Amino acid sequence: MSLPLTPTSPQELADAVRSAPRVIVVGAGTKPRLARVADDFVRIATTRLRGIVEYEPSEFTFTALAGTPLREIAAALASQGQYLPFDPMLAEAGATLGGTVAAGLSGPGRFRFGGLRDFILGVRFVDGEGRLLRLGGKVVKNAAGFDVPKFFVGGLGRFGALAELTFKVFPRPAALRTLRLDAADDAAQLKILTAAAGARWECDALDTALDEPAVLARIGGPAAALDALCAEILARFPGAILADGEASSHWRRATEFLWAHDGGSLAKFAITPAQVPEFSAWARRRPGGRGWISAGGNVGYVAAESGAALADAPWPGVMLRGTGPLWIGPQRAPAIIAAVKHALDPHGRFPSLND
Amino acid sequence: MASPRRFPAEATGLANRVFAFIDRGRSRLGHARSLGSGQRERRPPPLQARHGRTEKLRARHRVARRFIVGGVTVPASAPDVIRRLAASLPAGRVLADAAPLAAYESDGLTAFQAKPLAIAMPETQAEAIAIVRFCHAEQLPFVARGSGTSLSGGSLPFAGGIVIALNRLNKILRVDPAQRLAVVEPGVINLAVTAAAQPHGLHYAPDPSSQSICTIGGNVAFNAGGAHCLKYGMTSNHVLGLKAVLATGEVVEFGGASREQIGPDWTGLFVGNEGLFGIALEITLQLLPRAEMFHTVLAGYRTLEEAGEAVSAVIASGLLPGAIEIMDALALEAATAAVHADYPPGCEAVLIVELEGPREVVAADRARLDHILAASRPVEVRPARDAAERLAIWKGRKSAFSAVGRLSPDFIVQDGVVPRRRLGEALRKIAAWSRESGVRCANVFHAGDGNLHPLILYDGREPGALERAEKLAGKILRLCIEMGGSITGEHGVGMEKRDYLPEMFNAEEMACLKRLRAAFDPHGIANPGKMFPVEGAPALAQHGLHPLEKAGVISRE
Numbered sequence: 001m002s003l004p005l006t007p008t009s010p011q012e013l014a015d016a017v018r019s020a021p022r023v024i025v026v027g028a029g030t031k032p033r034l035a036r037v038a039d040d041f042v043r044i045a046t047t048r049l050r051g052i053v054e055y056e057p058s059e060f061t062f063t064a065l066a067g068t069p070l071r072e073i074a075a076a077l078a079s080q081g082q083y084l085p086f087d088p089m090l091a092e093a094g095a096t097l098g099g100t101v102a103a104g105l106s107g108p109g110r111f112r113f114g115g116l117r118d119f120i121l122g123v124r125f126v127d128g129e130g131r132l133l134r135l136g137g138k139v140v141k142n143a144a145g146f147d148v149p150k151f152f153v154g155g156l157g158r159f160g161a162l163a164e165l166t167f168k169v170f171p172r173p174a175a176l177r178t179l180r181l182d183a184a185d186d187a188a189q190l191k192i193l194t195a196a197a198g199a200r201w202e203c204d205a206l207d208t209a210l211d212e213p214a215v216l217a218r219i220g221g222p223a224a225a226l227d228a229l230c231a232e233i234l235a236r237f238p239g240a241i242l243a244d245g246e247a248s249s250h251w252r253r254a255t256e257f258l259w260a261h262d263g264g265s266l267a268k269f270a271i272t273p274a275q276v277p278e279f280s281a282w283a284r285r286r287p288g289g290r291g292w293i294s295a296g297g298n299v300g301y302v303a304a305e306s307g308a309a310l311a312d313a314p315w316p317g318v319m320l321r322g323t324g325p326l327w328i329g330p331q332r333a334p335a336i337i338a339a340v341k342h343a344l345d346p347h348g349r350f351p352s353l354n355d
Numbered sequence: 356m357a358s359p360r361r362f363p364a365e366a367t368g369l370a371n372r373v374f375a376f377i378d379r380g381r382s383r384l385g386h387a388r389s390l391g392s393g394q395r396e397r398r399p400p401p402l403q404a405r406h407g408r409t410e411k412l413r414a415r416h417r418v419a420r421r422f423i424v425g426g427v428t429v430p431a432s433a434p435d436v437i438r439r440l441a442a443s444l445p446a447g448r449v450l451a452d453a454a455p456l457a458a459y460e461s462d463g464l465t466a467f468q469a470k471p472l473a474i475a476m477p478e479t480q481a482e483a484i485a486i487v488r489f490c491h492a493e494q495l496p497f498v499a500r501g502s503g504t505s506l507s508g509g510s511l512p513f514a515g516g517i518v519i520a521l522n523r524l525n526k527i528l529r530v531d532p533a534q535r536l537a538v539v540e541p542g543v544i545n546l547a548v549t550a551a552a553q554p555h556g557l558h559y560a561p562d563p564s565s566q567s568i569c570t571i572g573g574n575v576a577f578n579a580g581g582a583h584c585l586k587y588g589m590t591s592n593h594v595l596g597l598k599a600v601l602a603t604g605e606v607v608e609f610g611g612a613s614r615e616q617i618g619p620d621w622t623g624l625f626v627g628n629e630g631l632f633g634i635a636l637e638i639t640l641q642l643l644p645r646a647e648m649f650h651t652v653l654a655g656y657r658t659l660e661e662a663g664e665a666v667s668a669v670i671a672s673g674l675l676p677g678a679i680e681i682m683d684a685l686a687l688e689a690a691t692a693a694v695h696a697d698y699p700p701g702c703e704a705v706l707i708v709e710l711e712g713p714r715e716v717v718a719a720d721r722a723r724l725d726h727i728l729a730a731s732r733p734v735e736v737r738p739a740r741d742a743a744e745r746l747a748i749w750k751g752r753k754s755a756f757s758a759v760g761r762l763s764p765d766f767i768v769q770d771g772v773v774p775r776r777r778l779g780e781a782l783r784k785i786a787a788w789s790r791e792s793g794v795r796c797a798n799v800f801h802a803g804d805g806n807l808h809p810l811i812l813y814d815g816r817e818p819g820a821l822e823r824a825e826k827l828a829g830k831i832l833r834l835c836i837e838m839g840g841s842i843t844g845e846h847g848v849g850m851e852k853r854d855y856l857p858e859m860f861n862a863e864e865m866a867c868l869k870r871l872r873a874a875f876d877p878h879g880i881a882n883p884g885k886m887f888p889v890e891g892a893p894a895l896a897q898h899g900l901h902p903l904e905k906a907g908v909i910s911r912e
Contacts, residue, residue: 143577
């Protein structure tokens with residue numbers, strides 16, 4: 001495999017896409033399984049396609065090149081008291097904005113206000129013919145044209161090469177509290193997840209690790225309000241408020257996959273809260289199985305020694321790291337997938353969804 | 356057994372439209388189920404109690420049922436393709452008489468009219484699929500339609516095609532309070548979802564002003580917005596998955612019950628397709644816990660600029676209100692006349708800010724908001740003291756568009772978006788153009804989103820008035836594009852703004868959108884003539900309120 005191409009501008013990205021019959025765009029490589037394709041694909045790295053292009057705090061929007069590391073964006077937003085509420089994943093590991101969009105990964109904070117798909121507003125991308133196109137918009141509200149920016153979320157770069165992305169942001173809550181709520185077993189966890197999700201408290205995040213008999217809840221808002229809310233939550237579900245340091249190390253475990261194996265396979269699944277007990281039990285039965293349930297029981301991650309152990313899951317999933325199939329669970333192959341692929345990438349310059 | 360009757364020949368026109376509209380909105384008025392041999396059972400819907408006019412409407416509704424639903428046959432004069440379509444379906448599914456056709460010739464944008472060949476009214480998903488497959492096989496254009504409240508002419512019929520009216524697909528298939536979701540058919544009324552969720556302490560967030568009559572299917576097709584988009588987003592942010600029949604006849608399922616998904620976001624691509632991809636048959640919606648407390652405040656300002664500055668101050672403070680709205684003097688005048696809304700005297704603009712959340716959070720945020728508003732030199736600040744006062748504030752706001760109908764026989768509603776910080780500049784320009792051209796323009800807008808709703812007033816009977824109004828409308832749309840905004844925040848491109856889309860996107864981008872459309876609809880039969888410019892476009896006929904809008908039953912965003 002030759003060295004990757006490293007364009008420094010959207011126009012150079014378009015040139016790079018046109019330069020070879022088969023190309024794949026990669027970011028920082030934090031989800032390597034997503035970009036493992038045949039050797040005849042020329043790799044285009046977004047390492048040098050980086051930087052925040054526009055940031056208007058008063059507009060609640062920013063635009064950044066696809067290769068911009070998430071942590072650079074988070075720092076710029078934090079300096080203005082703003083944030084991406086979905087807790088972007090693998091920021092410390094170096095993940096890029098474009099790679100995160102392509103992978104469709106949102107963190108624990110997706111629970112309250114939605115995930116990446118709910119904050120993406122616009123995209124500049126290169127289609128399979130090498131055309132640099134801009135779709136969506138740069139303002140927080142826009143209904144003109146098809147919502148192609150959303151379509152790129154989770155598309156693994158199979159339909160176009162992301163050059164630049166525009167996102168909506170929110171003001172960061174004045175204060176955050178993390179509570180560790182005791183849950184003796186899976187049934188107790190489900191009970192807490194369901195009750196907390198529908199309660200008046202408006203939790204930001206509700207996660208649970210498979211190896212811990214607890215639910216992690218995070219709540220944000222004015223400091224004066226949080227003490228009363230936390231007291232009420234703890235009166236209903238015994239547990240404790242975590243000190244700030246301890247709280248952030250718990251959330252880092254989630255967003256950086258610190259709970260997973262170093263070298264094993266790691267997959268993400270879309271589940272429903274009702275499936276949590278069954279999912280947890282299944283994950284524990286995998287050889288070396290570990291797991292993390294996120295977003296109030298809507299996202300499940302499982303790590304195992306080998307990807308083969310994850311391949312027979314009954315839930316839709318995608319392998320992020322390690323060996324094993326890219327897609328897991330029930331597969332659908334409606335004709336529309338091929339038709340849209342043909343519309344955006346008629347010659348198959350980018351890998352197909354099944355490559 | 357209801358006896359089939361036809362419209363008397365002289366009864367076409369306004370009355371028929373009202374009848375048909377009511378019939379189309381009937382899931383709000385009473386679910387009708389076929390019990391065989393033409394008998395129908397009505398059971399009271401949960402929403403009835405909310406509407407004072409219900410009894411009157413039901414009385415009309417009963418009449419309307421007999422006229423339209425009671426098995427009108429397809430006349431022998433109908434085109435062959437329509438007779439074949441009717442023959443392929445159970446009796447009563449295809450209407451091709453002059454009267455029902457006239458009833459469907461317009462939607463919320465009454466400026467456009469077109470007469471379809473027939474109206475198909477599927478009663479099951481299987482029938483809807485069969486109709487679309489028939490259209491695909493015959494290359495027969497179709498326009499899917501809910502309650503016909505589109506403000507961009509999105510559900511305008513296609514002459515030479517059929518309308519597929521989805522109002523009979525109006526079942527709420529499932530409400531799952533534990534997982535906070537509802538699965539509904541496309542003909543379900545927006546507010547009915549919240550009504551079904553309410554007993555569980557939940558609600559459906561998107562709240563377009565037409566929410567008492569518009570359908571979820573239409574909301575999905577046009578990615579409807581509302582007053583709470585800044586915090587909660589638009590329809591697409593609340594659709595978890597859907598089953599749809601594409602214009603090719605292919606039936607697909609995108610997304611599902613999980614709030615997360617695997618693979619490309621097909622659901623996100625489908626929502627907002629403006630009916631160009633196909634028809635959603637089953638939609639999974641996320642429900643949210645209803646906020647425990649609301650704090651709604653109305654503040655009057657001497658000038659529009661001052662109101663705009665107050666918005667900037669609220670945004671800069673780091674508060675995240677559920678809604679931030681502004682109404683200008685002309686809009687206030689209209690709302691006062693229409694719904695007897697009461698505003699502080701001597702104000703050129705009124706700002707509405709709504710906080711919501713757990714009571715402790717609202718209490719803390721409220722103190723900050725009070726402080727910000729006090730510093731913004733308002734004429735008067737009026738916090739809603741109870742739920743009734745809150746509703747009164749919203750009633751004034753949500754009725755503003757229809758209310759403008761009292762100031763002018765005709766008006767054009769716009770939906771452009773500008774960057775929030777340029778709102779003041781945009782409004783100054785609009786006011787200057789309005790003065791120069793002598794065309795009055797009222798402004799109501801979602802200030803938090805930068806989403807303008809200029810209402811351009813004119814009198815269609817006055818020669819040249821429509822042209823002057825359209826000229827101003829065009830200037831405003833171009834201003835939005837120049838400022839880096841959008842020609843539409845929530846109404847969609849539809850018929851109305853299709854000629855402006857190529858000013859927002861270049862030729863290659865337009866070609867890309869068209870290729871995507873062709874992937875879903877290679878024959879171009881699904882809602883043709885919308886979103887993309889068409890040569891030989893039909894001329895504007897007239898503007899004016901929709902009959903039900905005049906009656907105060909529905910209102911626009």
